[in-house]
Amino acid sequence: MSETTATSSGSVTGAEIRLENVTKQYAGQKVAAVGDLTLTIPAGEIAMFVGPSGCGKTTSLKMINRLIEPTSGTIMIGGEDSRKRSADELRRTIGYVIQGGSLFPHMTVAKNIALVPKLLGWDDDRIKKRTDELLDLVSLDPSRYRDRYPRELSGGQQQRVGVARGLAADPPVVLMDEPFGAVDPITRQRLQDELLAIQRELRKTIVCVTHDIDEAIKMGDRILILQEGAQVAQYDTPEVVLGSPANEFVEDFVGSGSALKQLSLARVDEVGTFPQTTAKIGESSAEVIQRAQAAGHRSVVVLDERNRPVGWPWLRQLKGEKIVQSEHAPDAIDRRATLNDALDVMLVNGHGGAVVTDAGGAYFGVVDFTSVTDQMRAMQEKAHEVSNG
Amino acid sequence: MADVATAPNAQADARERTGRKRGPKLDAEQLIELFGIPLIVVVGFVAFAIWRNTATLDSVETNALPWNSIWIQLREHVVLTAVGAMITVVIAVPLGIALTRPGLKRAAPVVVGVANAGQAAPAIGLIVLLAIWFGFGFWTAIVALVLYAVLPVLRNTIVGLQAVDPTLVEAGRGIGMSNLMVLRRIELPLALPVIMSGVRTALVLLVGTAALATFINGGGLGGLLNTGITLFRFPVIVAAAVLIALLALLIEWLGQVLELVFRPKGI
Ligand SMILES: Nc1ncnc2c1ncn2[C@@H]1O[C@H](COP(=O)(O)OP(=O)(O)OP(=O)(O)O)[C@@H](O)[C@H]1O
Ligand SMILES: [Mg+2]
Numbered sequence: 001m002s003e004t005t006a007t008s009s010g011s012v013t014g015a016e017i018r019l020e021n022v023t024k025q026y027a028g029q030k031v032a033a034v035g036d037l038t039l040t041i042p043a044g045e046i047a048m049f050v051g052p053s054g055c056g057k058t059t060s061l062k063m064i065n066r067l068i069e070p071t072s073g074t075i076m077i078g079g080e081d082s083r084k085r086s087a088d089e090l091r092r093t094i095g096y097v098i099q100g101g102s103l104f105p106h107m108t109v110a111k112n113i114a115l116v117p118k119l120l121g122w123d124d125d126r127i128k129k130r131t132d133e134l135l136d137l138v139s140l141d142p143s144r145y146r147d148r149y150p151r152e153l154s155g156g157q158q159q160r161v162g163v164a165r166g167l168a169a170d171p172p173v174v175l176m177d178e179p180f181g182a183v184d185p186i187t188r189q190r191l192q193d194e195l196l197a198i199q200r201e202l203r204k205t206i207v208c209v210t211h212d213i214d215e216a217i218k219m220g221d222r223i224l225i226l227q228e229g230a231q232v233a234q235y236d237t238p239e240v241v242l243g244s245p246a247n248e249f250v251e252d253f254v255g256s257g258s259a260l261k262q263l264s265l266a267r268v269d270e271v272g273t274f275p276q277t278t279a280k281i282g283e284s285s286a287e288v289i290q291r292a293q294a295a296g297h298r299s300v301v302v303l304d305e306r307n308r309p310v311g312w313p314w315l316r317q318l319k320g321e322k323i324v325q326s327e328h329a330p331d332a333i334d335r336r337a338t339l340n341d342a343l344d345v346m347l348v349n350g351h352g353g354a355v356v357t358d359a360g361g362a363y364f365g366v367v368d369f370t371s372v373t374d375q376m377r378a379m380q381e382k383a384h385e386v387s388n389g
Numbered sequence: 390m391a392d393v394a395t396a397p398n399a400q401a402d403a404r405e406r407t408g409r410k411r412g413p414k415l416d417a418e419q420l421i422e423l424f425g426i427p428l429i430v431v432v433g434f435v436a437f438a439i440w441r442n443t444a445t446l447d448s449v450e451t452n453a454l455p456w457n458s459i460w461i462q463l464r465e466h467v468v469l470t471a472v473g474a475m476i477t478v479v480i481a482v483p484l485g486i487a488l489t490r491p492g493l494k495r496a497a498p499v500v501v502g503v504a505n506a507g508q509a510a511p512a513i514g515l516i517v518l519l520a521i522w523f524g525f526g527f528w529t530a531i532v533a534l535v536l537y538a539v540l541p542v543l544r545n546t547i548v549g550l551q552a553v554d555p556t557l558v559e560a561g562r563g564i565g566m567s568n569l570m571v572l573r574r575i576e577l578p579l580a581l582p583v584i585m586s587g588v589r590t591a592l593v594l595l596v597g598t599a600a601l602a603t604f605i606n607g608g609g610l611g612g613l614l615n616t617g618i619t620l621f622r623f624p625v626i627v628a629a630a631v632l633i634a635l636l637a638l639l640i641e642w643l644g645q646v647l648e649l650v651f652r653p654k655g656i
Contacts, residue, residue, distance in 0.1 A: 067563055092565030102560035106578045106653035116564050149655030165564070175563075 012044035014205030015078030015172035017064060022073030024059050032071070033059045034230035041222070043078075043172075044203040048220035050213055050253070056230030057209040061175050064207060065094045077173060092119050095174035095204070100182040101162025103150040109135070109161050110146040116169040134164040137198060156187040163195065167202070176208040180215070192219055193336060213254055217242065218264045218338060225250050238265055243380060262379050263340040263372075268333060271342075271375045273356050273365025276301050281310070281325055285318045301355055302326060307362040309355045332357045335364055339372050346372075423649075426642040433635045437628065446624065453616045453625045459632070465608030466636060469527075469599040470592065473534035477591050481539045482584065485546025486572065497547055504540040512537055512598045520605040530599070530607025537598055538591040545587025549580030578653045585651045589644030596640045600633055610636065 017040070024034040034056045041047040049057045062068040064075055066087040075082045082090055103112045110131045117127045132142040138160040150158055159180060166174050179195075180188040192215065199206065210216050216223045217238045225233040225241065227249055234246035242262050245251040254261065277292040277300045292300050292315055302311035302323055311326025331345045332355045345354040346369055353368035441454060488497040507515075516533040523529040553576050561571040577584075603611035610633050617625030 065563060067559065088565050088567050090565075091563060096560070096563035098556065098560060098563070102556050104557060104561070104575055104579075106655045108655070115566070119565055119570075151655060 010201040010203045012203040013170070013172060014044040014203055016043040016076075017041040017173060017205055017207065018074075018076040019060075019064075020074045020076070022060070022063060022070045022075060024056075024063060024068060025071045031229055034063070034070075036073070037230050037232070039224065039232070039235065041205055041207060043205050045221040046199060046206040046208060046219055047222045047224055048216035049207065049209045049224045049226060050211070050216045051226030051230075051233070052228070052253075053211070055226045055228050057226060058177055060226070060230050061177055061207060061209050064173070065091050065096060065175055067091075092116055092169065093171050093173070095166035095168075095171040097162050097166035097174065097176040097179045099178045100155065101150070101158040101160075101165075103158055103161055103165070105150050108147050108149055109140075109153070112150070112161060113165045113168050115165065120169055122169075130168065134167060135161075137167070138164045139194060140164075155183045156191060159183055159187075159191055160194070163191075163198075167198075167204075172205060174204050174206045176206065178209055178211060181211065188215075189341075193334075195219070197336070214261060214264055217261050225253055239379060239382065243382070262376055263343060264338045266339045266375055266379065267335070268337050268339065268342050268356055268367050269335050271339065271367055271371045273335075273367050276355075276366040278303050278363060279323045280305075281323055283323045285321055285323055288323060289315050289318055299351065301330075301363060301366070303363050309357065309363050312349070312351060312355060330355045332361075332363075333367075334359070339375065342367055343369075343372060419645075422642070422645060426638055426645075430635050430639045430642070433631065433638075437631055437635075441628070444624070449620055450622050450624055453613070453620060453622060454628060459613070462608065462610045462612050463632065463636070465602075466596070466599050466610045466633075469530060469534060469602055469607065469609050470595045470640060473531055473538060473595045473599070474588070474592055476531065476535045477538040477542055477595070478588060480535065481542035481587075481591075482546050484539075485543050485550065485584075486577075488543075488547055489550040501540075501544055501547065504543055507536060508540045513601055513604070516601050516605055525606040527602075527607050529605055530602035530609075534595055534598055534602070538595050541590040541594065542584065542587040545583050545590075546580065549583030549587075550576055552583065553579045579656065582648065582652050582656070585644075585648040589641070589648055592640050592644045593637065596633075596637045 019037050019039045022034060022037045023032050025032045037056075037060060049060060051057055059068055063070045064077070064082070066082060069087075077090075077094075103109075104115075107115075110128075113131045113134055114127045117130060122130070131146060135142040135145055140157060140160055145153070145157070145161075150161070153161065159182070162179070166176070180191050183191065196219065208219065210219075220238055222235060223238055223241050224235045227233045233253070234241055234250045236246075239262070241250065242254060242265070245254055277288070277295050277297045279288040279291075279300045279302050281302060281304060288300055292298070297315075299312060299314045300318070301309050302313065302325075304310045304325075308329075309332050310329045312330040313326060330349060333342050333345050335356055335358055337356075342354050346352060353366050356364045356367050358364045441456070446454070484500070487493050488500055512533070515536060516530065519529050519533045519536075523532065557575055557579070558571055561575045562568075566574065599607075599609045600611035600614060602609045603615055610629055613629035613632070614626060617623075617627075617629055
């Protein structure tokens with residue numbers, strides 16, 4: 001997905017993963033759980049594995065770090081056969097994140113994160129620095145959280161620590177098995193956004209198994225859709241998977257709302273925002289109305305002293321002499337929010353648009369319905385072009 | 390990711406802080422046991438000492454209850470219990486570990502079954518049988534005691550290890566810990582509370598069964614009891630029973646303390 005690459009800020013630290021004719025046949029089973037899977041995951045990309053339950057996603061993933069040994073076939077990581085080193089050594093260079101974080105309950109947050117660096121023989125100072133750095137990276141205040149035990153954290157926080165543990169020794173490859181499966185939808189969305197932000201910096205190669213096609217679309221540079229026996233139904237960018245599913249299976253799997261799902265692909269940033277007339281609390285209403293009318297706006301965004309949006313009244317609602325604090329602040333969305341999130345907000349506020357804020361919560365602009373639908377149309381056309389050659 | 394969603398994070402934190410518990414969680418019952426039992430034992434022993442020194446005893450009774458032989462038997466009893474417990478742990482824990490490893494996993498139910506049946510056999514019978522086999526004395530008594538006490542520790546070691554969440558074991562393997570490291574740093578610490586409660590059960594069994602050691606010249610407070618019975622002296626029997634009971638209480642209390650001390654923080 002070229003857009004992601006273009007907007008990425010860090011340089012690639014990931015390594016390419018190649019599976020060549022990989023097969024796994026469990027003892028006592030007639031059909032192979034994974035049958036002859038060949039796949040290349042480019043360095044620095046996120047590959048999402050999706051497919052129905054039992055299709056072999058987890059098995060495929062675990063063969064990469066040799067938690068499961070393939071029956072046949074080769075797996076190359078960074079151009080090197082994964083069997084060249086012992087399985088334990090290999091795994092110390094591959095991050096592993098599983099559902100719920102799987103933190104060790106008898107170790108503090110810091111100890112959990114420090115495990116792999118310890119195994120690699122880092123000295124204590126370096127480990128301590130790294131631990132704090134990672135906690136910062138996953139938005140947990142080190143001084144507050146490092147000495148806590150996992151049971152003293154919420155599910156979402158445990159999951160964050162799980163991600164930090166996976167990244168601890170700065171591995172080029174990170175494997176995730178339904179990492180956000182155990183948290184509520186709101187937390188999941190936030191964790192996804194956080195992971196994407198981290199990935200923009202780090203550019204690891206991430207292989208992530210999920211049940212959730214929406215998660216795959218949102219997170220993946222590529223999506224691997226698997227059928228029974230880990231047969232590849234389609235392996236392509238989210239745009240192409242949505243725009244031109246390879247077969248009926250993919251079509252069914254992606255679901256009928258695939259046009260709508262494209263909304264998870266684009267970010268508010270990419271659509272562009274408009275400036276809207278703004279007003280500070282305490283300003284003269286008459287002046288503000290004049291200013292808005294001159295700009296051709298029928299509403300104004302009211303900002304507080306720190307530039308955060310606190311109201312979005314229509315001009316006719318500005319009755320008093322001065323601008324006052326509105327009863328409730330508009331639901332603002334982050335610049336990085338998906339169009340899906342943006343539409344959600346638009347549909348409830350009656351403005352046919354949404355107020356956009358930057359990372360610090362300060363006013364950034366307004367995004368409107370028309371630009372979102374335009375973007376959708378453009379994406380669909382592009383997907384068709386790509387698939388037609 | 391510091392740039393995303395910092396504010397909602399803070400909210401979530403506030404929510405979690407209120408629901409957060411810290412420190413060891415001891416309920417009232419545990420506290421009473423922890424401090425009450427040593428108190429009972431001390432009071433009981435002082436009462437016994439006062440009774441022994443002031444009660445009017447006939448010459449037979451006085452001869453049966455000299456302080457120095459009480460001390461000797463008490464010490465023998467403690468030694469029987471302690472040595473028995475140590476050997477029990479040294480045998481049962483590694484065996485329990487072995488029986489939860491992939492290779493021997495299937496043997497676990499068989500071994501536990503045999504041990505179960507063994508424990509159902511009357512202790513006195515076991516002791517006498519062993520004496521016929523090995524001869525009389527301290528070490529035969531120890532063998533009998535260990536055979537008797539191994540089961541709870543073995544069973545709890547197996548159960549404790551089996552109860553460790555397999556995803557944690559896999560997480561350990563997945564981040565590059567060897568099998569041995571996973572056992573030492575994850576499985577055993579997490580199973581320790583269950584293992585220790587087996588040890589506590591074993592201690593209680595040991596301190597009671599050690600009273601039978603005297604029948605094969607193994608020593609212990611059973612000697613006093615036996616003297617009382619053969620001499621038909623009720624005060625001596627009661628004195629011996631009280632001493633054994635006090636010791637058992639104390640050992641049980643020790644087991645509790647061990648359980649608390651060995652419980653890993655965080656679980
Ligand atoms: N250890 C095992 N022994 C035997 N069969 C197994 C084992 N692990 C998985 N399987 C089988 O292999 C197939 C693929 O399993 P796998 O766990 O990879 O599926 P999955 O795609 O991750 O499913 P889910 O979405 O439910 O997690 C299934 O049919 C499963 O029953
Ligand atoms: Mg799975």
